[in-house]
Amino acid sequence: VIWLWIVLGVVVLLLVLAGLGYNRLVRLRNEADTGWSNIDVQLQRRTDLIPNLVEAVRGYAAHERGVFEEVTKARTALQQASTPGAAGEANDMLTAALGRLFAVAEAYPDLKASENFLRLQDELTDTEDKISAARRYYNSTVMHYNNGIQSLPWVLVARLLGFREKEYFSAEGDTALPQVSFTPAT
Amino acid sequence: VTLQQQIRRNRLRSSIVIVGFVVLLGVVAGLIGAALDLRLGVVALLGAGLYAIFAMISSRAMVARMTHAVELDPDQLRPLRRLVENVSIAAGLPMTPEVRIVDDPSPNAFAAGLRPQTSYLGVTTGLLRVMPKRELEAVLGHEISHVRNRDTYLMTMATIFAGVIALIADIGFRMLLYGGGRSRRGGGALVAVLAVVGLLLAPYAALLLRMSLSRRREFLADAGSAELLNDPEAMALALRRLQLDTTTVAYADASVAHLWVESPTSRVESERRGVLALSSLFDTHPPLEARITALEESGGFRLPEQLPSDEPFAAEVGLV
Numbered sequence: 001v002i003w004l005w006i007v008l009g010v011v012v013l014l015l016v017l018a019g020l021g022y023n024r025l026v027r028l029r030n031e032a033d034t035g036w037s038n039i040d041v042q043l044q045r046r047t048d049l050i051p052n053l054v055e056a057v058r059g060y061a062a063h064e065r066g067v068f069e070e071v072t073k074a075r076t077a078l079q080q081a082s083t084p085g086a087a088g089e090a091n092d093m094l095t096a097a098l099g100r101l102f103a104v105a106e107a108y109p110d111l112k113a114s115e116n117f118l119r120l121q122d123e124l125t126d127t128e129d130k131i132s133a134a135r136r137y138y139n140s141t142v143m144h145y146n147n148g149i150q151s152l153p154w155v156l157v158a159r160l161l162g163f164r165e166k167e168y169f170s171a172e173g174d175t176a177l178p179q180v181s182f183t184p185a186t
Numbered sequence: 187v188t189l190q191q192q193i194r195r196n197r198l199r200s201s202i203v204i205v206g207f208v209v210l211l212g213v214v215a216g217l218i219g220a221a222l223d224l225r226l227g228v229v230a231l232l233g234a235g236l237y238a239i240f241a242m243i244s245s246r247a248m249v250a251r252m253t254h255a256v257e258l259d260p261d262q263l264r265p266l267r268r269l270v271e272n273v274s275i276a277a278g279l280p281m282t283p284e285v286r287i288v289d290d291p292s293p294n295a296f297a298a299g300l301r302p303q304t305s306y307l308g309v310t311t312g313l314l315r316v317m318p319k320r321e322l323e324a325v326l327g328h329e330i331s332h333v334r335n336r337d338t339y340l341m342t343m344a345t346i347f348a349g350v351i352a353l354i355a356d357i358g359f360r361m362l363l364y365g366g367g368r369s370r371r372g373g374g375a376l377v378a379v380l381a382v383v384g385l386l387l388a389p390y391a392a393l394l395l396r397m398s399l400s401r402r403r404e405f406l407a408d409a410g411s412a413e414l415l416n417d418p419e420a421m422a423l424a425l426r427r428l429q430l431d432t433t434t435v436a437y438a439d440a441s442v443a444h445l446w447v448e449s450p451t452s453r454v455e456s457e458r459r460g461v462l463a464l465s466s467l468f469d470t471h472p473p474l475e476a477r478i479t480a481l482e483e484s485g486g487f488r489l490p491e492q493l494p495s496d497e498p499f500a501a502e503v504g505l506v
Contacts (some may be wrong), residue, residue, distance in 0.1 A: 034278070035278060038275060126268055130271065130272055133275040134275045136276045136414070137277065137278040
């Protein structure tokens with residue numbers, strides 16, 4: 001009879017542990033999802049700003065068609081990106097295209113002085129800062145989630161339970177994990 | 187040791203400390219009950235609970251009053267708000283804490299509020315006038331880390347607990363002395379002596395618990411800032427700049443000292459107390475030098491002799 005109780009105790013203990021572990025994975029997954037929606041909000045804000053910016057520059061430099069097309073193409077790619085990895089790539093493309101757009105704008109002092117343009121430029125800079133902040137958070141949540149489902153014993157059953165690895169959102173080709181990298185940033 | 191592990195360990199320690207507070211409160215109430223009257227002990231416990239709840243509800247407004255932190259016109263604060271937003275996003279906070287300004291030439295900052303949703307940061311005008319953007323962001327990262335790690339919650343609770351324990355221990359002590367303990371049972375005198383000693387020591391035990399809590403948290407918040415911004419050197423530079431500054435915050439009540447990024451009370455005073463070997467036990471903050479060294483060691487860099495002479499944030503954005 002005592003053996004029965006011991007076996008029962010062990011089973012209950014295992015069930016409790018499994019429950020706690022499962023809840024932890026769910027929490028990690030939710031954190032990563034929240035992290036992604038934070039990025040998404042900022043990406044959305046960025047794509048919303050682009051048409052106005054293109055219009056503002058077009059008013060002064062209508063003939064620079066190539067640059068406008070490039071920006072619009074990158075914007076569409078970003079809107080259509082369905083995974084974090086693809087969105088990261090499209091976002092880098094957009095950054096590069098916008099760089100060229102602003103280089104073009106340099107040649108037009110009137111444009112550079114216009115209040116509308118300055119405001120848009122300021123908003124874009126802010127959005128880019130926020131994207132990079134949201135990226136640091138998202139990537140760290142993804143790292144913890146992926147670590148969680150890749151470690152024993154969860155690696156054996158994670159797929160069955162519907163836990164799939166998540167992609168990092170990398171920008172500027174840096175895939176470094178946002179652990180404290182501890183390199184002086186100067 | 188990764189930051190995550192550190193946070194987990196710290197949370198465990200915090201729970202132990204909170205349990206310590208509860209036990210201490212129970213001991214104080216028990217001593218009163220044993221030495222005076224059982225009913226008095228129960229009343230003390232209930233009273234302490236009510237007081238704690240009241241203090242929790244009013245803590246947010248109370249801190250603002252004690253620190254003289256005021257809300258400013260949102261337009262005026264926009265560049266600063268943006269920095270706070272960015273750091274909050276990097277920390278994954280559900281929402282950006284409010285920013286309040288303390289009109290004081292001494293550079294310092296604090297975080298307050300029980301939950302991340304109701305938290306706010308206080309920043310002195312001196313901080314904006316002294317720190318360049320990069321270092322200001324690191325200080326904000328330090329405060330946001332306090333919010334994220336639930337330090338603000340824990341420290342508020344600890345302050346309340348320490349206050350409650352000091353209060354009822356004091357009341358019990360006076361009643362014992364002047365009212366006289368009833369020695370209904372045998373060994374009543376022994377109980378009374380034990381109670382007197384216990385009630386005398388309890389507030390100090392509470393204070394020690396509270397201080398031990400806050401000093402560890404400063405190291406952790408420094409590391410948190412380094413991680414959020416991926417820039418440990420910025421935090422170290424900011425601390426060095428605080429170290430070189432000799433001013434102190436005018437409205438620095440001892441009861442909110444633990445909230446600030448740098449201990450706001452007079453350094454002369456801490457040096458004077460430095461004569462006592464025990465004094466550092468009661469400091470709310472570890473020495474700035476120790477914090478800088480910790481950042482240097484984990485970050486693998488050395489601070490330059492000369493601080494960067496970048497333009498202070500206030501001048502850069504035309505603030506205050």
